[in-house]
Amino acid sequence: MSEINHLNLSKNGLVFDPRTGxxxxxxxxxxxxxxxFQSGKTSEQAAKLIADEFHISLEQAFSDILEFQVQLSIIxxxx
Amino acid sequence: MTKYSKPSIVKISNPxxxxxxxxxxxxxxxxxxxxxxxxxxxxKKYGSPLFVFSERILRQKYQExxxxxxxxxxxxxxxxxxxxxxxNAICQVFHDEGAIAxxxxxxxxxxxxxxxxxxxxxxxxxxxxxxxxxxxxxxxxAQIHIDHFxxxxxxxxxxxxxxxxxxxxxxxxxxxxxxxxxxxxxFNLESGQAWAAVxxxxxxxxxxxxxxxxxxxxxxxxxxxxxxxxxxxSQFMRETESLVGYNLEFLDLGGGFxxxxxxxxxxxxxxxxxxxPQVYAEAMANGLKWLTTRKNMPKLIMELGRYLxxxxxxxxxxxxxxxxxxxxxxxxxxxxxxxxxxxSTWYKFKIEIEKEPTGISEPxxxxxxLCMNIDIVDEAILLPRLERYERxxxxxxxxxxxxxxxxxIQYRPAVVMINEKSETRIIRRAETLDDINRMENx
Numbered sequence: 001m002s003e004i005n006h007l008n009l010s011k012n013g014l015v016f017d018p019r020t021g022x023x024x025x026x027x028x029x030x031x032x033x034x035x036x037f038q039s040g041k042t043s044e045q046a047a048k049l050i051a052d053e054f055h056i057s058l059e060q061a062f063s064d065i066l067e068f069q070v071q072l073s074i075i076x077x078x079x
Numbered sequence: 080m081t082k083y084s085k086p087s088i089v090k091i092s093n094p095x096x097x098x099x100x101x102x103x104x105x106x107x108x109x110x111x112x113x114x115x116x117x118x119x120x121x122x123k124k125y126g127s128p129l130f131v132f133s134e135r136i137l138r139q140k141y142q143e144x145x146x147x148x149x150x151x152x153x154x155x156x157x158x159x160x161x162x163x164x165x166x167n168a169i170c171q172v173f174h175d176e177g178a179i180a181x182x183x184x185x186x187x188x189x190x191x192x193x194x195x196x197x198x199x200x201x202x203x204x205x206x207x208x209x210x211x212x213x214x215x216x217x218x219x220x221a222q223i224h225i226d227h228f229x230x231x232x233x234x235x236x237x238x239x240x241x242x243x244x245x246x247x248x249x250x251x252x253x254x255x256x257x258x259x260x261x262x263x264x265x266f267n268l269e270s271g272q273a274w275a276a277v278x279x280x281x282x283x284x285x286x287x288x289x290x291x292x293x294x295x296x297x298x299x300x301x302x303x304x305x306x307x308x309x310x311x312x313s314q315f316m317r318e319t320e321s322l323v324g325y326n327l328e329f330l331d332l333g334g335g336f337x338x339x340x341x342x343x344x345x346x347x348x349x350x351x352x353x354x355x356p357q358v359y360a361e362a363m364a365n366g367l368k369w370l371t372t373r374k375n376m377p378k379l380i381m382e383l384g385r386y387l388x389x390x391x392x393x394x395x396x397x398x399x400x401x402x403x404x405x406x407x408x409x410x411x412x413x414x415x416x417x418x419x420x421x422x423s424t425w426y427k428f429k430i431e432i433e434k435e436p437t438g439i440s441e442p443x444x445x446x447x448x449l450c451m452n453i454d455i456v457d458e459a460i461l462l463p464r465l466e467r468y469e470r471x472x473x474x475x476x477x478x479x480x481x482x483x484x485x486x487x488i489q490y491r492p493a494v495v496m497i498n499e500k501s502e503t504r505i506i507r508r509a510e511t512l513d514d515i516n517r518m519e520n521x
Contacts, residue, residue: 013439015088023091027438027464030086054083067403068086074407075090 003078005038017077024077029054033065043069082437085401087409087464089441107440107463110431110472113393115501118433118470126509127397127470128415130481130494134172136391138499141176144336144383147356151364154376158202160334161187163384163478164392168496168506170194173387181382185212188221202331202380204250204292206264213237217245224248224292224331226265231279231286238285248290248331249276251315255307261296268311277319288323291316294333294382298342302354302362305332309366326373331380332363338389340475341427356386385478392477394419396456398469399448409443411465416447416454419491420476421483423456433470436463445471449488486510 008016013031015024026034029050036046047062054061072078111118114133121129141157148155158181159173165187170180171194180191183205191201198219206226208216213230214237216223225231225247238245250265251273266273280288295308312330320326336359339349370377396415404410417423430445443462447454456473465471484491490510497503 014091025089025091025439027084027087028081029084030088033086050083054081056083064085068088071088071403071407074403074405075088077088 004034004072007034007038007077009034009038015077020076024075029064030068033068084438084466085464087439087441089439090407107436107461108429108431109433109435111433113395113472114497116497116503118395118472121495121503122395122397122470124503125493125495125505127395128413128419128492129395130419130476130492131393131395132166132169132477132494132496132506133391133393134496134498137169137172137388138176140387140390141173141178144356144381144386145177147360148363148379148381150357151360152367152371152379155379155381156329158331158380158382159387160382160384161191162482164388164481165190166481166494166506167194169388185209185215188212188216192219202382204294204382208233210237214241217241217243222246222248222290222329224250224265224290225276225280226250228276228279231276231283235283235285244285244287246287246289246328247280248292248329249273249280249288250292250294251312253293253295253308253311255295255304255311257296257299257301257304259296261294264294265292268315273315274318277322281323288319288327290327290329290331290377290380291319292331292333292380294331294335296335298337298340298385299335300337300345300352300354302359305359306362306366308332309363313366313369326375327377328375329378329380330370331382334382334384334386336383336386338385338475338478340385340389340422341429343425343427389475389478392475392480394473394476394480396471396473398465398467398471401465401467404444409441409462409464410446411443411462412446412448413456413471414448415473415492416449416456417451418447418449418454418485418487418489420447420456420473420480421485422476422479427457428473428476430457430460430462431472431474432463432465433472438463481507486515490515 013026015026033046043065047065051058051061113131157178159178161182179200180196181202182188182191198221201221203216203221203223213233217237234245251268252262252265253268254260266276280286291312293308293312337353339353341349345352394415396413398411399414400412402410440461440463443460444458445456447456493505493509494507495503496506
């Protein structure tokens with residue numbers, strides 16, 4: 001998801017989109033996923049890392065990340 | 080270490096939000112127990128969804144309302160409004176407190192009788208009283224409040240057949256400055272219809288008018304409406320007594336006191352807009368004064384329903400699915416919906432979560448379990464991200480929901496009562512397929 005590289009992410013969970021001037025608040029898991037995407041990880045890779053770190057199933061992590069990607073698209077942060 | 084929760088992102092559109100994002104960390108009320116019994120324990124024992132009633136609140140509400148009215152008028156009788164919630168255990172609590180039964184159908188009349196309430200302790204209201212119901216009520220000396228002229232004729236006919244003079248009240252509707260005016264029940268005062276009914280009954284050999292009844296509406300937020308109604312009825316009572324030549328035995332002011340529920344469209348919270356019963360009593364006091372000076376002080380009957388039972392009822396429901404809608408809103412599918420919450424059309428329930436919220440809140444919509452687009456429990460609520468099977472506790476839901484719930488697609492769930500010792504018992508078990516099929520023939 002290289003299209004989210006332009007987002008500015010703060011440590012307290014705020015995201016600023018310089019293209020639109022809009023700000024968003026993220027929960028800690030969403031922050032981690034954005035960071036993973038910005039570092040070039042694919043959805044599958046990000047799911048594996050999240051599943052390992054939080055001791056949840058890979059299937060759950062992958063479902064949640066896929067839906068999160070849909071949400072990013074709906075609100076215009078990713079295409 | 081951060082606990083896992085599903086990823087959430089919320090657009091900051093409220094100017095109150097700061098760079099620290101504190102605005103989105105919204106407070107959300109938490110309830111992990113009802114009357115000292117853990118929600119988790121209730122669900123594990125009785126399932127979800129689950130209606131839960133507090134006996135302590137039922138009794139507290141009754142005593143609070145009764146003592147308020149008695150503080151301004153000494154001769155008060157409460158009639159428990161069966162239609163508001165006619166579960167036997169609920170009715171029993173109010174009968175145990177001293178209420179007689181107020182019913183509006185033959186079914187309710189029979190329910191009261193099955194509970195052991197004698198006919199003379201049943202007020203029979205309503206616009207439709209079938210002949211069989213009237214005959215039973217007359218033969219058992221129930222207190223019938225007549226709704227229309229056809230009913231006068233029906234009662235006369237039965238009275239002749241039973242060779243009995245029947246004591247009755249008439250229901251009166253009037254304009255006391257509130258909207259809407261409930262003009263479809265009883266005889267209208269301003270048009271002269273009520274007076275016509277009095278004259279009609281006064282000439283009857285089979286019926287004797289002994290009381291007047293008025294029920295001005297529901298969820299009446301203006302206590303002075305009762306004062307204005309009493310002023311009008313009092314004048315009418317004087318005129319009636321002058322015509323018939325004796326004092327009437329009772330004045331029934333019906334119900335209509337609100338519970339602490341949020342009526343949709345009323346933007347202030349119920350704690351602000353809903354007056355306590357003492358304020359209603361004080362608004363009624365002046366109008367009632369003249370009755371206290373009479374030799375035979377008439378009985379003042381109150382038929383409170385919603386006020387007494389609504390806040391004693393809770394509905395525990397569980398999150399069964401978490402779905403993102405195409406417009407970006409978060410939605411949840413609950414195991415309880417409009418099938419169990421008939422009053423959700425008019426009231427916005429208080430929704431508490433079982434566990435302390437973590438993370439950010441987002442605009443959410445709560446759907447019920449029905450495969451129907453209209454099944455929405457709350458269309459706009461800020462909620463922290465909920466986990467699957469997490470429970471929500473909705474209140475107040477004690478009034479009208481367990482009488483108007485639907486057996487549509489789903490079974491109706493169990494209803495539990497918690498007594499004042501925090502002991503629980505099922506007062507209505509969950510429905511089964513056999514319950515439904517028993518009434519059908521293949």
